[in-house]
Each structure stands twice: as structure tokens, then as C-alpha cells.
Amino acid sequence: MDTNQIIQQIQVSGIRRFDEAISDVPNVIKLTVGEPDLPTPEHVKKAGIQAIRDDWTHYSPLMGFSALQRAASQYFHQKYGLNYAPSEIIATVGATEAVATSLLTILNPGDSVLLPTPAYTSYEPIVQMAHANLIPIDTTNTGYKLTPAALQQVIQNHAGKPLKALILNYPTNPTGVTYTQAKLTALLAVIKRANLYVISDEIYSELTYEQPHIAFGTLYPEKTITINGLSKSHAMTGWRLGFIMAPQALINEMKKTHQYLVTSTSSISQAAGIEALTHGLDDGVKMRAIYQERRDYLVKRLSEIGINYVYPTGAFYIFAQVPTDFDGNSWQFATRLAQKAQIAVIPGSSFGASGEGWFRISYAASQSALRESMNRLALWRAQNQEKK
Ligand SMILES: Cc1ncc(COP(=O)(O)O)c(C=O)c1O
Incomplete structure (x- = not known):
């Protein structure tokens, strides 16, 4: 074929x-x-219905309505202490597009991306589409969590190769494990030495049962690309609304990838998203x-x-x-x-x-x-x- x-x-x-x-x-x-x-919570559904009635049925700005960017900036600050300006946030077609746009923007052909496994299935195909290589780090013997020693070892094994990024996903699909602040800080030392980007997929951040969620972007703002969205926190999978949050220079690059992949996400979903982020904190x-x-x-x-x-x-x-x-x-x-x-x-x-x-x-x-x-x-x- x-x-x-x-x-x-x-x-x-x-x-x-x-x-x-x-x-x-x-x-x-x-x-x-x-x-x-x-x-989906009733007040959020109503906002979507009202948006249709009010003719919010045209293109939105590429990165999303400014009211949505502002609402997301405030929500993620209030929830996790993240400090992204509204202009550092792109509204995406679910976390799925956020992952794709992030990877396609940062990777050059031949780059390598590290991924603790077992892992969610959507990362590897995008890495492949970018003509880059995925290096799995098996976590089965370390309680399904990435350890600084394992990360250091893989980095050493690939010395001289273009290691570009580490994908973290916590709480983790499929294992349900998550990381404490101490564990993340220990990983950070190794990540910084290797000057890696971290793509931190935190789509399950509202679902932690034993400890508060620590956003990686609060620890390593300079090179973290934070991925989140409303699919899981607000039961909004079908609305297709996610976010990329990253430093401005990176966002400016990602905006182009995002435009040529999808233009923008649904305007109706964005209206519902504004309601979810402003009145649906709980x-x-x-x-x-x-x-x-x-x-x-x-x-x-x-x-x-x-x-x-x-x-x-x-x-x-x-x-x-x-x-x-x-x-x-x-x-x-x-x-x-x-x-x-x-x-x-x-x-x-x-x-x-x-x-x-x-x-x-x-x-x-x-x-x-x-x-x-x-x-x-x-x-x-x-x-x-x-x-x-
Ligand atoms: C870890 C992880 N990231 C991203 C996604 C995709 O989320 P969305 O529906 O917002 O595209 C999922 C969905 O199951 C997931 O488990």
C-alpha cells in the first residue's frame, strides 16, 4: 500500500x-x-446549551477564548499552585491533542523520549510520527514508579544520544499509582542534570485519594509542559477539552502546531469549560x-x-x-x-x-x-x- x-x-x-x-x-x-x-455536572451542561443559543458557534481564537485562558490560569493556580499566565495556556481537543501538539513541537527526527512503563497507549505512536525514538523504562520492579536510580541508569546508557524529554503521567494510567513531593523532587535532580523537557500528563490530578496532587510545573516551571483537561475531573470526555500549559516561548511554537492540526477546539465546549473552571471547582x-x-x-x-x-x-x-x-x-x-x-x-x-x-x-x-x-x-x- x-x-x-x-x-x-x-x-x-x-x-x-x-x-x-x-x-x-x-x-x-x-x-x-x-x-x-x-x-457532566448540570451547570456545565447548561452553559454548553446556552452557548449554542447565544450563537457561540463560530471559530474561537486559535488558543481558545481569552475568558477560558483566564479561567484555566486561575483554576490551576488555585488547585495546584501553578503559575501560568493566560497567554501560556492553549485550549486543546482533549489531553490527547495536547500530548500530540507538545511532542510534535519539541521533537526533531532522531530525538529520544523516555517513558516509564507500563504506560498509557497514546504517547508512543506520536513519538513515532515525529520520527523520534521512545525509550521505555520498566517500572515493574520499583512499585510501578520511576526512581532516580533507574532514570539515571537509562540516561547513562544513552550517553551521547539526543535525549530530549521525559514523559510523566501521574496519577498513572494504567496502574493508579502517584508520586509524593519527595519522590518528584528526587527525580527532578536527575532530570535537571540531563536538561530534559518534562511532559507531565496530569489528566487525573483531581483523583488522588491519599495525598494532595503535586504538579510538576510547580517544581520545574522552566522546562515542564503541563497537560491537563476536563475529561476526567468534570466527566467531560465527549466535550474534548484539554490544556497545554508551558513557558511562553514554547507556547508560541506550539500554537503553530495546534493551528495546523485542529485550528481550535469546539467553541461550545469552551463555553462549558469556562463554567466548569469558574463555578465547578468542587x-x-x-x-x-x-x-x-x-x-x-x-x-x-x-x-x-x-x-x-x-x-x-x-x-x-x-x-x-x-x-x-x-x-x-x-x-x-x-x-x-x-x-x-x-x-x-x-x-x-x-x-x-x-x-x-x-x-x-x-x-x-x-x-x-x-x-x-x-x-x-x-x-x-x-x-x-x-x-x-
Ligand atoms: C493518561 C491519559 N492521558 C490522556 C488521556 C486522554 O484524555 P482526553 O480524553 O482529554 O483526550 C487519557 C484518557 O484516558 C489518559 O488516560
């Missing part, structure tokens, strides 16, 4: 492929896609309490059933281990679980080779769905153990 060779080699993400593959299983409970089941806090309850329930049930997991302190995922008595890989396990127990989860291999042997449960699902899925899992495990 006479099309771009990089695109030919890229696949639709394992998350989507698996989700589609098991969609036909009758009566299956889906704990697959990372999509809040909760509705929307995410209310949702967090609901997710925390679900997390507590799931870890209790998984422990009772005898499934190992990484204890999640953020996001809405649990990374759990394929039982050692199962003869097969994580894709086969998840397929069997869907077919035999009618529970759909994501195979760990979707998040990179280091995720093999594990699976991701999304608890952005109703309490009754979670209860029923755990009952089914318990029954299935008990039946399988009886057979042995």
Missing part, C-alpha cells in the same frame, strides 16, 4: 481493539475504557469521593478473591495480576474472563511489554456493575479452582 510507513505499522490502541473484540459477548460488564460513568472533589468508595470496595473484594494488585492511590484504575495458575498471556486471560465470566478488562500488554501478566480494571463504572463483576469473578475463580 502506498501510504505512510510509520502509520502502517501503528495499530489502533489495545484498549480500543480489546473493547471492540469483546463487545459482542452477551451480558458482559465492561470495566474497560477509562471513561467516567458519571454525567465538581471533581465530589466525584473523587465516589471513586474512592469504589476503589476501597474493589481492593477489598480482589483481596478476598485472592487476586494480586498494585494498591492504587489515584486515577480510577486497578492494575491486577493474571492468576499464576492461568496458562496463557494477559490477552488470553482477558478474553477468557470476558467469555466465561462476562467481565471485560484490558490486557496489561496493551500498555507495553512490561504490562504482560497483568490486567487493568477501570472502576469508572457504577457500584452495582462493580459488585456484580466481583461476584462473577469470585464464582469463576472458585469453579476453576474446584476443577484442579
Whole structure:
């Protein structure tokens, strides 16, 4: 086929492929896609409806309405102490476009990008599209967190190569772990010595259960590209509204990438975003309490059933281990679980080779769905153990 060779080699993400593959299983409970089941808050929906009525249906400025930039600047300052001026913020088509615009702006062909793994699936394809290389850093032996020693080691192993950036994502998809200020500060020393950009994807920043979220941009403002958005904090995945926040010189470059990729994000979504950021400061806090309850329930049930997991302190995922008595890989396990127990989860291999042997449960699902899925899992495990 006479099309771009990089695109030919890229696949639709394992998350989507698996989700589609098991969609036909009758009566299956889906704990697959990372999509809040909760509705967008009513006052935010109303602002979107009003925007249509008021004819906010034309192009917005490229970087977003100035009222939205101002609202985002204030919100992220109030929430996490970030100090981005409104002009240092671009409204994007979800965090997804924020990731793409950031990477496509900073990378030259042949550059390398470091990524702790297992990781969210959207980073590597964009790095490839930029003709750059992704260097995974396996975190399975360090509690699924990047350590200064591991980072230092990888940097040393690639001495003399053009190491450009480190992608951080915390709270982390798919493991649900997050970092304390002390851990981030320890990483910062290594990052600074190597003069790396940090692309910090903090889309789950409102969902931390045990500790406050520390924004990397407060520690390393000069080279951090902060990515956030309203998809998870305000249950607004379908509105497609995210943000890139970075020093002005970088933003000026990114503005061009953003323009030629998308022009601007939806004006209607921006109107809803202004409402969410100015009058919805606590929307995410209310949702967090609901997710925390679900997390507590799931870890209790998984422990009772005898499934190992990484204890999640953020996001809405649990990374759990394929039982050692199962003869097969994580894709086969998840397929069997869907077919035999009618529970759909994501195979760990979707998040990179280091995720093999594990699976991701999304608890952005109703309490009754979670209860029923755990009952089914318990029954299935008990039946399988009886057979042995
Ligand atoms: C870590 C991470 N970053 C970015 C995104 C994409 O967010 P958005 O829907 O705002 O594009 C997701 C969605 O699941 C995610 O898990």
C-alpha cells in the first residue's frame, strides 16, 4: 500500500481493539475504557446549551477564548499552585491533542523520549510520527514508579544520544499509582542534570485519594509542559477539552502546531469549560469521593478473591495480576474472563511489554456493575479452582 510507513505499522490502541473484540459477548460488564460513568455536572451542561443559543458557534481564537485562558490560569493556580499566565495556556481537543501538539513541537527526527512503563497507549505512536525514538523504562520492579536510580541508569546508557524529554503521567494510567513531593523532587535532580523537557500528563490530578496532587510545573516551571483537561475531573470526555500549559516561548511554537492540526477546539465546549473552571471547582472533589468508595470496595473484594494488585492511590484504575495458575498471556486471560465470566478488562500488554501478566480494571463504572463483576469473578475463580 502506498501510504505512510510509520502509520502502517501503528495499530489502533489495545484498549480500543480489546473493547471492540469483546463487545459482542452477551451480558458482559465492561470495566474497560477509562471513561467516567458519571454525567457532566448540570451547570456545565447548561452553559454548553446556552452557548449554542447565544450563537457561540463560530471559530474561537486559535488558543481558545481569552475568558477560558483566564479561567484555566486561575483554576490551576488555585488547585495546584501553578503559575501560568493566560497567554501560556492553549485550549486543546482533549489531553490527547495536547500530548500530540507538545511532542510534535519539541521533537526533531532522531530525538529520544523516555517513558516509564507500563504506560498509557497514546504517547508512543506520536513519538513515532515525529520520527523520534521512545525509550521505555520498566517500572515493574520499583512499585510501578520511576526512581532516580533507574532514570539515571537509562540516561547513562544513552550517553551521547539526543535525549530530549521525559514523559510523566501521574496519577498513572494504567496502574493508579502517584508520586509524593519527595519522590518528584528526587527525580527532578536527575532530570535537571540531563536538561530534559518534562511532559507531565496530569489528566487525573483531581483523583488522588491519599495525598494532595503535586504538579510538576510547580517544581520545574522552566522546562515542564503541563497537560491537563476536563475529561476526567468534570466527566467531560465527549466535550474534548484539554490544556497545554508551558513557558511562553514554547507556547508560541506550539500554537503553530495546534493551528495546523485542529485550528481550535469546539467553541461550545469552551463555553462549558469556562463554567466548569469558574463555578465547578468542587465538581471533581465530589466525584473523587465516589471513586474512592469504589476503589476501597474493589481492593477489598480482589483481596478476598485472592487476586494480586498494585494498591492504587489515584486515577480510577486497578492494575491486577493474571492468576499464576492461568496458562496463557494477559490477552488470553482477558478474553477468557470476558467469555466465561462476562467481565471485560484490558490486557496489561496493551500498555507495553512490561504490562504482560497483568490486567487493568477501570472502576469508572457504577457500584452495582462493580459488585456484580466481583461476584462473577469470585464464582469463576472458585469453579476453576474446584476443577484442579
Ligand atoms: C493518561 C491519559 N492521558 C490522556 C488521556 C486522554 O484524555 P482526553 O480524553 O482529554 O483526550 C487519557 C484518557 O484516558 C489518559 O488516560
